Amino acid sequence: MAEPLLQLSGVHTHIGPYHILHGVDFAIPAGQLTMLLGRNGAGKTTTLRTIMGLWQASSGAIRFDGQDITKNSTPNIARAGIGYVPESMAIFTDLTVRENIVLAARSGPVDSARLDWMLGLFPALKRFWNLPAGNLSGGQKQMLAIARAIAEPRRLLLIDEPTKGLAPVMVRSMIEAFKALKAAGETILLVEQNFYAASALGDNVIVMDDGRIVHSGAMREMVEDKNLQQRLLGLSLDAHQ
């Protein structure tokens, strides 16, 4: 089997005095969508931030595309080709939608084909193009945050809970957008609480609990195995359907 695009081996992360990640191991194969599930406080966000270098892993190794990026700075990790959509979205509210996108395309102007593709995924952005992004609704901000991550070609997208707080209709259009990204061949690591959304999208699934990986495998396997769902995800399964 080919080397996975991203590989975490025994990653520990401390935030100040707190030991948050306790030896996280997983691999993300290229060209697939991997879901990262787990209850609140399991360490999903911390895992993504550690990959981005926003927290420094205290031990263990993170390999991306054959390179050890464990000790790299955040800008260098981004430049290696990782796009990041944080849980807080972190859009620049003072900048217009257009300026947010311009800034996200670091290596040069967005070509028109890519722009059309992006705005085809998120048509709402087109209408608010020259408005300060702070004026957007929550769902539109989320779209902008994702559009920013794909404003230039990336090797891997890390997306943290994009459906959090969205109305069901918005969740559905978000799922459609991810299907389109998948079809375009993007490699995605997606954190999701919503198992309905997760099962509709994921090729693979990783489940975290208490800073550790407690399960990883094919999504299909998990969808078929109700016991596994019950054991790993508990009530969250029913709560979100």
Add this chain to the structure above:
Amino acid sequence: MTDMAVETTTSSEPLPRTKTDWLPLLLVPALALLALPFIGSGSTWVTLTVAGLAMGMMIFLMASGLTLVFGLMDIINFGHGVFISLGAYATLIVLGPLAGWGQADSVWLNLGLLFLCIVVAMAVTGVVGAVFERVIVRPVYGSHLKQILVTMGGLIVAEQAIHAIWGASPIPLQLPQTLRGAFVIGDIVMERYRVVAVCIGLVVFIGMQLLLNRTRIGLLIRAGVENPEMVEALGYRIRRLFVSVFVAGSALAGLGGVMWAFYRQTLTAGMGMEVMVLVFIVIIIGGLGSVGGCFVGSILVALVANYVGFLEPKLALISNILVMALVLIWRPQGLFPVARR
């Protein structure tokens, strides 16, 4: 920079309205108009208003860099006043050999001299700013208490260095020949140098606005003020941006120092420190990190100081604090609060 044109499609969904915040901008004309009946004489009012605008521009020049440094880097730099003093003293480097230009009865030679003073002062303060950032500020990122202590230390060292180089006694400074005196139109009297200061302040403000709103580096600075971490996650090395902004902020303080020095017509090593109270007041009024707010805040404070100084001199000293208190009661985050995470 890209100009991505996207046609706006029509749709039944209402567009969110753009929230342009005009109120703080109206404060300045409102204040000026309010003062008019109290002052009574129209010509006195014009004189006071021009004086206030000139002073406001100079405060803005001295403060604008600091507000960006604070907004972008979350650094409290008490040493900023050094760059004001240093910029002021740097005029001596030019005035020594080119004293003749200042005595000449030619507007162009006089303005040329002022311009050269500004260029040299900005170069000197820019270079010293780069060293200051590297040696004094960089080791204390993340800790406000250490920043206050260490930058205060830097300030004391730099003031002593100025004493060592240029001597401890105040040095008189003469305005170039044609910039002395006043324009008199009817019974309106406007000191020439003040008019020059207003023009320079406006040019710098417009330049900064263009830079911040029309260039990629400006976008980066605005984005960085709001969320430096996300700027890094997009692949930008924000450290370099920090250093450039620190250097630019120091150079702007140097420019403000030159203008301030010719206004006071005296050089003292402590002159930068003396205006720092005003500088901190205007960046707090404006909203930490906001250049536009700093501009409005500077003019507001200076106009009030001039009007009150004329109407009720005893209150002049506390008028700044009063303005700050009123603004903060209205908007606790300052006139133009800058969004942060």
